[in-house]
Amino acid sequence: xxxxxxxxxxxxxxxxxxxxxxxxxxxxxxxxxxxxxxxxxxxxxxxxxxxxxxxxxxxxxxxxxxxxxxxxxxxxxxxxxxxxxxxxxxxxxxxxxxxxxxxxxxxxxxxxxxxxxxxxxxxxxxxxxxxxxxxxxxxxxxxxxxxxxxxxxxxxxxxxxxxxxxxxxxxxxxxxxxxxxxxxxxxxxxxxxxxxxxxxxxxxxxxxxxxxxxxxxxxxxxxxxxxxxxxxxxxxxxxxxxxxxxxxxxxxxxxxxxxxxxxxxxxxxxxxxxxxxxxxxxxxxxxxxxxxxxxxxxxxxxxxxxxxxxxxxxxxxxxxxxxxxxxxxxxxxxxxxxxxxxxxxxxxxxxxxxxxxxxxxxxxxxxxxxxxxxxxxxxxxxxx
Numbered sequence: 220x221x222x223x224x225x226x227x228x229x230x231x232x233x234x235x236x237x238x239x240x241x242x243x244x245x246x247x248x249x250x251x252x253x254x255x256x257x258x259x260x261x262x263x264x265x266x267x268x269x270x271x272x273x274x275x276x277x278x279x280x281x282x283x284x285x286x287x288x289x290x291x292x293x294x295x296x297x298x299x300x301x302x303x304x305x306x307x308x309x310x311x312x313x314x315x316x317x318x319x320x321x322x323x324x325x326x327x328x329x330x331x332x333x334x335x336x337x338x339x340x341x342x343x344x345x346x347x348x349x350x351x352x353x354x355x356x357x358x359x360x361x362x363x364x365x366x367x368x369x370x371x372x373x374x375x376x377x378x379x380x381x382x383x384x385x386x387x388x389x390x391x392x393x394x395x396x397x398x399x400x401x402x403x404x405x406x407x408x409x410x411x412x413x414x415x416x417x418x419x420x421x422x423x424x425x426x427x428x429x430x431x432x433x434x435x436x437x438x439x440x441x442x443x444x445x446x447x448x449x450x451x452x453x454x455x456x457x458x459x460x461x462x463x464x465x466x467x468x469x470x471x472x473x474x475x476x477x478x479x480x481x482x483x484x485x486x487x488x489x490x491x492x493x494x495x496x497x498x499x500x501x502x503x504x505x506x507x508x509x510x511x512x513x514x515x516x517x518x519x520x521x522x523x524x525x526x527x528x529x530x531x532x533x534x535x536x537x538x539x540x541x542x543x544x545x546x547x548x549x550x551x552x553x554x555x556x557x558x559x560x561x562x563x564x565x566x567x568x569x570x571x572x573x574x575x576x577x578x579x580x581x582x583x584x585x586x587x588x589x590x591x592x593x594x595x596x597x598x599x600x601x602x603x
Contacts, residue, residue, distance in 0.1 A: 225328075225330075225331040225332050225333060226242060226246075227328050227420070227424060228331070228333055229324075229333040229365040229366075229368040229369055230365050232364035232368050232417075232420075233364050233365070233437060234436075234440070234441055235420060235424055235437075236416065237434060237436060238430075238431055238432045238433070238434070238437045238441075238449075239420065239423035239424040239429040239430055239431075240429040240430055240431035240432075240449070241431070241441055241447070242429065243429060244443040244446065244447060245442050245443045247443070247446070248443060248446075255290050256353055256355075257288065258289070258290040259287075259290070259292055259352065260350075260351075260352040262285045262292045263298060263350065263352035264319075264336065264350060264352070265285065265287070266280050266285075266294065266302055267302055267305065267306055267336075268318055270302075270306050271306060271310070271316065271318045271337065272318050276303075277298075277299045277302045277306060280294045280299070281295075281299050282294060301352070301394040301395055302350075304392075304394065305348075305350060305392035305394060308348075308390075309337055309339070312339045312341070312346060313341050314339045314340050314341030314342075314344070314346070315340045315341075315381070316337065316339050317335070317337070317338040317373075317377065318336075318337055319334060319335070319336065320335045320338060320373075320376075320377075321334050321335075322335045322372035322373055322376055323372060323376060324368060324371065324372045326371075326375055326414070327371065327414045327417040327418045327421065328368075328417055328420075328421050333368070333372070335347070335349075335372070335373055336348055336350050337349075338369075338373045338377070338378070340377070340382050340384075341382065341384065342383075342384065343382075343384050344384050344386050344387070344388055345370070345373070345374060345378045345382065345386070345387045345388070346387070346388045346389075346390060347370045347387065347388070347389050348392060349366055349369070349390070349391050349392065350393075351391055351392065351393040351396075351399065351400065352394075352395065353393075353396070354395040354396055355396070356399075356439075357400075358391050358396075358399050359391070359400075359401060359403075360390060360391040360401050360402060360403040361401075361403040362403070363389060363403070364413075366389040366391070367389070367405070367410060367413050368413075368417060370387045370389060370405070371410050371411075371413070371414050371417070374387075374407065374410070385406060385407040385408075386404060386405075386407075387404065387405050387407070388402055388404055389402065389403045389404075389405060390402050431448075431449035433447070433450045433453035433454075435489060435491075438492055438495075438496070439492065439495070444496055444499050445499035445502070445503045451496070451500075454489075454492070454493050454497075457482075457486055457489060457493065501585070504517060504585060505519060505583060508594075510596065513588075513594075517585055517586070517587065517588060518586060518587075518590065518594040519583045519584065519585055519586075519594060520583070520584060520586050520593065520594060520595060521581040521582075521583060521584075521592065521595055522581035522583065522584040523581050524578050524579065524580060524581045525578055525579030525580075525581070526556075526558075527556065527557035527576045527577070527578045528556075528576060528578070529554070529556075529575060530575055530576060530577050532554050534575060535554065535557075535575045535576070536548065536554055538572070538575055539555075539560060541568075542563075542564055542565065542568050543563060547563055557572065557575070557576035583595055
């Protein structure tokens with residue numbers, strides 16, 4: 220299960236081709252950015268590779284526990300059923316099948332590489348097949364920069380020496396997303412033109428002062444979106460504000476009713492990107508505050524505690540029956556809550572009531588540093 224990634228990887232071509240500056244910004248982040256979703260995809264790729272390389276069937280992995288990137292996954296019936304059609308599709312193709320091959324892109328991207336899921340070399344067609352196991356965003360193969368990059372690299376490294384084919388079939392296998400995946404044909408000439416775009420993207424990313432360009436496609440999964448000043452500027456201007464509009468601790472945004480229809484439409488169309496940026500920025504500030512390095516004027520405190528809940532309803536019911544009638548204990552048929560019980564029991568009983576209920580600690584929240592509540596840090600125990 221490979222874990223090494225190129226700086227200009229095919230999987231992030233949609234980002235760095237549109238925003239060359241994102242490359243250097245992502246370099247500033249912690250290298251370990253794996254997620255549980257990515258690790259699950261790694262497991263799915265491992266099963267698929269094993270089946271295609273060694274003739275296994277996906278059901279042979281059912282019930283096994285497989286580790287990837289610090290996570291453990293049990294292979295379920297759902298995963299087996301999702302992977303089987305794509306595995307059978309590859310097996311039915313004519314030509315030589317190349318599985319999980321490291322491909323270099325030096326002709327267009329010096330020093331860059333990637334791992335191709337599946338390449339198939341036939342007399343009249345070269346096929347690139349990529350598994351997308353994620354259940355989130357549908358991915359189309361049409362003009363897909365990742366697959367086009369792999370197609371160029373696979374042709375340059377291997378296929379051109381084995382076939383005269385100049386037609387390519389790009390396939391995305393995305394079994395868990397309705398509307399995702401599919402096939403798209405492209406010629407070698409079109410791919411070569413795309414190669415010029417790759418070479419220009421490489422030069423732009425390695426410029427002394429690479430440009431930043433915010434947008435939905437490139438910013439959606441960008442690891443650096445929480446620290447990107449261009450995305451912040453883009454979102455603030457989109458909502459009718461600017462960095463120089465900041466008045467001490469107050470951010471003033473334009474009234475939506477006062478926006479022009481064109482601006483309001485742009486805000487609506489980009490609302491998901493704005494929301495993700497705000498969530499990412501908030502999470503980063505909260506993490507910094509909890510680690511003891513909050514930005515000026517901010518601290519993390521415990522928020523409101525959770526609702527009181529019974530530890531054991533039967534034990535609580537027995538205790539309440541000592542002082543209350545059944546008509547007072549149930550509303551209408553459900554046992555009253557600890558908070559309701561406290562209002563009905565005499566003071567001496569309320570003291571004993573505490574042993575029957577529990578209450579979650581408040582989650583950390585961000586507040587101005589002059590808030591009277593004490594700051595908390597990562598070393599403190601809290602239920603996040």
